[in-house]
Amino acid sequence: MTSLIGPANFKFFGFLPGFFLSILIPVIGIGIFIYIMARRLAPLVRAAPNHKIDRVFERIINLFKLWLGQKKQPRYKTAGIIHIIIFFGFLILSIRSISLVIIGVSQGFVVPGFDGIIGDIYNFLKDYAATAVFIACIAAAIIRGIIKPERYKVPAKYGKDHTSEAILVLGFISILMISESLFEGSNAVAEFHSTGHSEFLAPLSLGWIFKSLLMDVSQSYLQGIYIGMYYLHDITFFFFLCFLPLGKHFHVITSIFNVFFIKLDKGTVKPVRYGVSNEELDDLESFGVKKLEDFTWKQMLNFYSCADCGRCSDKCPANAVGRPLSPRFITIKARDLIFENYPLSGKIYKSKFLFDDIYSEDEIWSCTTCGACEEECPVGNEYIDKIVDIRRGMVDEGMVPQSLQKPLKALEKRGNPYGTMEKKRADWIKDKEFAEQCNVKILEKGKTADTLYFVDSITSFDDNIQNIARSTSKILTRAGIDFGILGKKEKDSGHEVLRFGEEMLFQDLKEQNIEEILESNVKNIVTADPHAYNALKNDYKDCSLPVKHISQVIVEKIKSGALTLKPALEPDKIYVYHDPCYLGRHNEIYEDPRQALDAIKGLKRIEMKKSRDDSFCCGGGGLMLFYEPEEDTRMGVLRVNMAHEAGADVIVTACPFCLVNIQDAIKVAGKEEEMEALDLAQLIEQHLI
Amino acid sequence: MEILVCVKRVPDTAENEFELNSEGNDLDRDDLVYSVNEWDNYAVEEAIQIVDKIGGNVTVVTVGDDESEEVLRREMAMGANQGVLLSDDAFEGSDGKGIASILKAGVEKKNYDLILTGAQADEGAGQVGGMLAAMLDIPYASLVNKIDIKDDKKIVVGREIEGGNQEMNEIELPCVLSIQTGINEPRYVGIRGIRKVAKVKIPVKSASDLGLDTASIGSGAKVKRVDYFVPDIGDGAEMLEGSTDEIIEKLIEKLKAKGGLS
Numbered sequence A: 001m002t003s004l005i006g007p008a009n010f011k012f013f014g015f016l017p018g019f020f021l022s023i024l025i026p027v028i029g030i031g032i033f034i035y036i037m038a039r040r041l042a043p044l045v046r047a048a049p050n051h052k053i054d055r056v057f058e059r060i061i062n063l064f065k066l067w068l069g070q071k072k073q074p075r076y077k078t079a080g081i082i083h084i085i086i087f088f089g090f091l092i093l094s095i096r097s098i099s100l101v102i103i104g105v106s107q108g109f110v111v112p113g114f115d116g117i118i119g120d121i122y123n124f125l126k127d128y129a130a131t132a133v134f135i136a137c138i139a140a141a142i143i144r145g146i147i148k149p150e151r152y153k154v155p156a157k158y159g160k161d162h163t164s165e166a167i168l169v170l171g172f173i174s175i176l177m178i179s180e181s182l183f184e185g186s187n188a189v190a191e192f193h194s195t196g197h198s199e200f201l202a203p204l205s206l207g208w209i210f211k212s213l214l215m216d217v218s219q220s221y222l223q224g225i226y227i228g229m230y231y232l233h234d235i236t237f238f239f240f241l242c243f244l245p246l247g248k249h250f251h252v253i254t255s256i257f258n259v260f261f262i263k264l265d266k267g268t269v270k271p272v273r274y275g276v277s278n279e280e281l282d283d284l285e286s287f288g289v290k291k292l293e294d295f296t297w298k299q300m301l302n303f304y305s306c307a308d309c310g311r312c313s314d315k316c317p318a319n320a321v322g323r324p325l326s327p328r329f330i331t332i333k334a335r336d337l338i339f340e341n342y343p344l345s346g347k348i349y350k351s352k353f354l355f356d357d358i359y360s361e362d363e364i365w366s367c368t369t370c371g372a373c374e375e376e377c378p379v380g381n382e383y384i385d386k387i388v389d390i391r392r393g394m395v396d397e398g399m400v401p402q403s404l405q406k407p408l409k410a411l412e413k414r415g416n417p418y419g420t421m422e423k424k425r426a427d428w429i430k431d432k433e434f435a436e437q438c439n440v441k442i443l444e445k446g447k448t449a450d451t452l453y454f455v456d457s458i459t460s461f462d463d464n465i466q467n468i469a470r471s472t473s474k475i476l477t478r479a480g481i482d483f484g485i486l487g488k489k490e491k492d493s494g495h496e497v498l499r500f501g502e503e504m505l506f507q508d509l510k511e512q513n514i515e516e517i518l519e520s521n522v523k524n525i526v527t528a529d530p531h532a533y534n535a536l537k538n539d540y541k542d543c544s545l546p547v548k549h550i551s552q553v554i555v556e557k558i559k560s561g562a563l564t565l566k567p568a569l570e571p572d573k574i575y576v577y578h579d580p581c582y583l584g585r586h587n588e589i590y591e592d593p594r595q596a597l598d599a600i601k602g603l604k605r606i607e608m609k610k611s612r613d614d615s616f617c618c619g620g621g622g623l624m625l626f627y628e629p630e631e632d633t634r635m636g637v638l639r640v641n642m643a644h645e646a647g648a649d650v651i652v653t654a655c656p657f658c659l660v661n662i663q664d665a666i667k668v669a670g671k672e673e674e675m676e677a678l679d680l681a682q683l684i685e686q687h688l689i
Numbered sequence B: 001m002e003i004l005v006c007v008k009r010v011p012d013t014a015e016n017e018f019e020l021n022s023e024g025n026d027l028d029r030d031d032l033v034y035s036v037n038e039w040d041n042y043a044v045e046e047a048i049q050i051v052d053k054i055g056g057n058v059t060v061v062t063v064g065d066d067e068s069e070e071v072l073r074r075e076m077a078m079g080a081n082q083g084v085l086l087s088d089d090a091f092e093g094s095d096g097k098g099i100a101s102i103l104k105a106g107v108e109k110k111n112y113d114l115i116l117t118g119a120q121a122d123e124g125a126g127q128v129g130g131m132l133a134a135m136l137d138i139p140y141a142s143l144v145n146k147i148d149i150k151d152d153k154k155i156v157v158g159r160e161i162e163g164g165n166q167e168m169n170e171i172e173l174p175c176v177l178s179i180q181t182g183i184n185e186p187r188y189v190g191i192r193g194i195r196k197v198a199k200v201k202i203p204v205k206s207a208s209d210l211g212l213d214t215a216s217i218g219s220g221a222k223v224k225r226v227d228y229f230v231p232d233i234g235d236g237a238e239m240l241e242g243s244t245d246e247i248i249e250k251l252i253e254k255l256k257a258k259g260g261l262s
Helices: A018-046 A056-068 A077-103 A117-147 A163-195 A206-214 A219-246 A248-260 A278-283 A297-305 A311-315 A327-341 A361-365 A372-376 A384-396 A402-414 A432-437 A457-461 A466-478 A495-499 A503-519 A530-539 A550-560 A591-598 A635-646 A656-668 A680-686 B038-054 B066-078 B096-107 B128-136 B191-196 B244-257
Strands: A451-454 A483-485 A524-527 A547-549 A574-577 A604-606 A650-653 A676-679 B002-006 B009-011 B034-036 B057-063 B082-086 B114-118 B140-149 B154-161 B165-172 B175-179
Touching (some): A117 A206, A163 A206, A163 A248, A311 A327, A402 A503, A432 A466, A466 A483, A466 A676, A524 A530, A550 A680, A574 A591, A591 A680, A635 A656, A650 A656, A650 A680, A676 A680, B057 B096, B096 B128, B114 B128, B128 B175, B165 B175
Parallel strands (some): A574 A650, A650 A676
Antiparallel strands (some): B009 B034
C-alpha cells in the first residue's frame, strides 16, 4: 500500500475533493469527443452508399493482417518499426489508461482479473511499453524534424508543411508516457520510504529510472508529483482524444474500421453506385463523383484514415515523373475540404464542383491505375476507385481531353481505339511466313474450339505488337491446345474504357464481347494481354469462363511436358523480368512468368530492386497511350534506367503495353545499343523445340 | 441569343479507309462509319458556350436523310437545345447552292441572331456558309477563331489570317459565321449523353414544309460531280512500301542520299 494520498482522496486547497476533478475531466473530455465525432460523422451520413457488409470472416482476417498485424509497416523499415512500437504500446497501455481514469475516482481500483500474476505480468509489460513508446516518439521526432525524408515534404501548391502537427502529437504521447511513469515512480519511492520495499518496476523502464531519480525527494514533494502527474496524464489523455479527429491522427480511431471495410477483390472497379444494377444506370441523374458528397462514406472514411505517411506518393510513378498527381494530396485535399465544409461548429457549407475547388483535370487523368499507392497504404486506403469515380463525373460533364476523345469515339464506332476497320482485326494471322507454320482458326459461323485466344486491340492492330499474337499462337499450337480467335467480332476489352470513366461505352463493349464469347462455345479463355486478362477475369462477371494468362499456360505445359524448351539462345545476356501492374499487383501472378524464364536452361536472370508488388509502372496501357500528360520524363525511361542499374541487357515483360512503353523508353533513354525489350511469349516461342 | 448551327454528317476520316466504289464516281460507302463533321463540333461547342454565358437557345440543323438524325442527337447530347432535320428525297444530289437554299428556307421560319457553320466539311467545298449569308442578305465572316459578344446588336469576331496573323472584326447581328477548329475544345459526348436524348422528338421538314421550289435543288443542281478518283502518282512522287520499320529505314536512306540528313 502506498503512503501517498491518491487522486480520489486528495483534497485540493484542503477542501476540493480530487474525485470531483477526476470525474469532471473525463465527463468534459468524453462529451467534447462525442460532439466532435458526431460532427465528423455528418458528411458520412450525406455521402453516397457503400456496399453492404459482407464476407465478415474475410474482413476479420484482414483486420488481423493489416491492422493488428501491421502488415504494410515494415515495407518502410525505420518508420515501420517505430510505428509498430507505438501501435502495440498504445494497445498495451490502453488498459492502463482506462484503469487510471477510474483510479481517479476509486482509489485502489484494479482491472478485474488483474489482481494476481496477470496484473504483475501486465505491469511489467506496460512499463516497458511506455518506455519503448517514449523512445519511439523521440526517434520519430528526429526523423520528422531533423532527417526530414522526402516523402513528408509538402510541395508549396499543396499548402503548409505538416511537421508541426506531427511533432505536437509526438509531444502529447511523450507527456502521457512520462507522466504515467512519474506517477508510478513517485508512488514506488514513497512506498519504499514508508515500508522499506516497493512494487517491482521493470528494470531500466521509465518508471524504474524515475524511481531511482526520486529516491532522495521529500514526501511532500513526492505527493505533489504523484497528484500533479496523475492530472497531467488525465488532462493530456482527454485532450489527445479530442485532438485525434482534428487531423491526421484520426487514423488512430478510424483505421480499424477503414481496414474492416477494405475492398476484398483486387483488380475490380466499384460499380457506379452501389445498389444500382447495370440496367438501372440509365436512370441515374448524375454519374460519378462531382462533389464531395458523391464519394461513398467508405471513401470519406479513407480520407479520415490517412496518416499522411507519404508512402503512396513515394511509390506513385506519376508523381515520380513530375505529373501533377500525388495520391497523398488527393486524400489530404479532400479531407481538408471535409473539415472546411463540415466545421466543428456552425453551419455546413454547400459543396462545390470538385474541379472548381480542389482537383485539376490533369491531376485526375495522370493516374495509370497501376495500384502502387494502394499496395503501400498501411491503413488500406483505395485510390483507383476514387480516380475512376471522379473520371466518371468528368466524362458525364464532357470534360475529356481531345487526345482521349478520338480513341474513345473510335472505340464506340469501330470497337478499337485506332479506328481501324473491324474486318482487319485478324489480319495479323495473314502474315505469310506465320500462316505457313500456324493456322489460326477464326471462331465464326459455328466454328468452335476448346480455348478462345482473346487478342485485344493493341495486339491485333499494332504492327510490332502483332508479333506477340503470332508467338502466342505458336506456343498454343505447340502445346497442343485447340484454340481460335473471334476475329472481327472481338471488340476491345474496354479495360481502360472502364478505368477512364466511360462506363456506358465499357458496358456496350463488354456485352458485345460476352455475347460473342458465349456464342463461340469455348470452354476457357487465354490471353497474352494482362489488361484483357484483368477485364475478362474481374470486369466481365457475367462471363464465367475460366481465364488464363499465357504465362500460366506456358508453365503448366512445361510442367506437363507438352512444351520443351531449348537452352538459352543468348546465354551471355542478362535478363530481367518487369512485372506488369495488371498481371502482378492486380492479379498476383508473380511466379509464373519467372518460372517460365527459369525453364530456359542457362538463361541468366536477375531482379530489379523494385519488383513483384513493388514493381514500377511502365507508363500505363490502353487509352493511357493516347493521353498527353504534363511530365518531366517518362515512366518507361525511369524503369529502363532501373533495369540498366540492375545490370540487365534484356527486359522481359508479359504485357503488350509494357513492351511498347519500354521499347520506346529504351530509345528515349538512348540505350538502343545496350538494351532491348521482349515479351515473354516472344522469348518462349524463340526457345520452343 | 437564338443561335442556329448548321451541321453535316460525314464519313469519319479517322475511322475509315477510303476506297472507291465500282463505278468510280464516289466512295465505297458500305463499310464506312459516319460522324459529325469536325468543324461543326467546334461551332456547336461555341454556340453552347455563348448561351451558357449570356443565355439563349441553340438549335442544330442538318440537311440529310433519316440517318442524319444521329448527328443531331450527338450535338443535342453535347448541349444543343433542339434539332431540326431537313429531309426530302427531292434534296438528294443538291450542290452547295442547293444546300444553302434549303437551309435558307429553314432559317426563314425563325428569327436567329447568329448562324454558325463549320468552316468546311470533310468532304465538302466550304461554300455553304457564305452562300447562306448572301441569300439571307446578312453579314458573313469566315474562318472565325474567336467570338466576343458585345451586345445584342454587335459582336466582335477574330479571324486567323494566312501566315498566323490575327484580324478582329466588328460585325452586326444577325450574321453568319463559319467556324475554324481550335476556337475552343469541344466537350466529350458519351454514350450516356446520347442515350439521354435518344427519345427526344426531332422535327423533320420536307421541301413542301419549307415551301421550297424543287427546281433549283436536288437533281436540279448546276454543279454535278462527274468523277472521283485517287490521283495517279506523278513524277517525283514515290510510295514507300513495307512495314513501318522498313518504310522508316528507306525514308532515312533517301533523306541521307539527298543531303537532308547528315
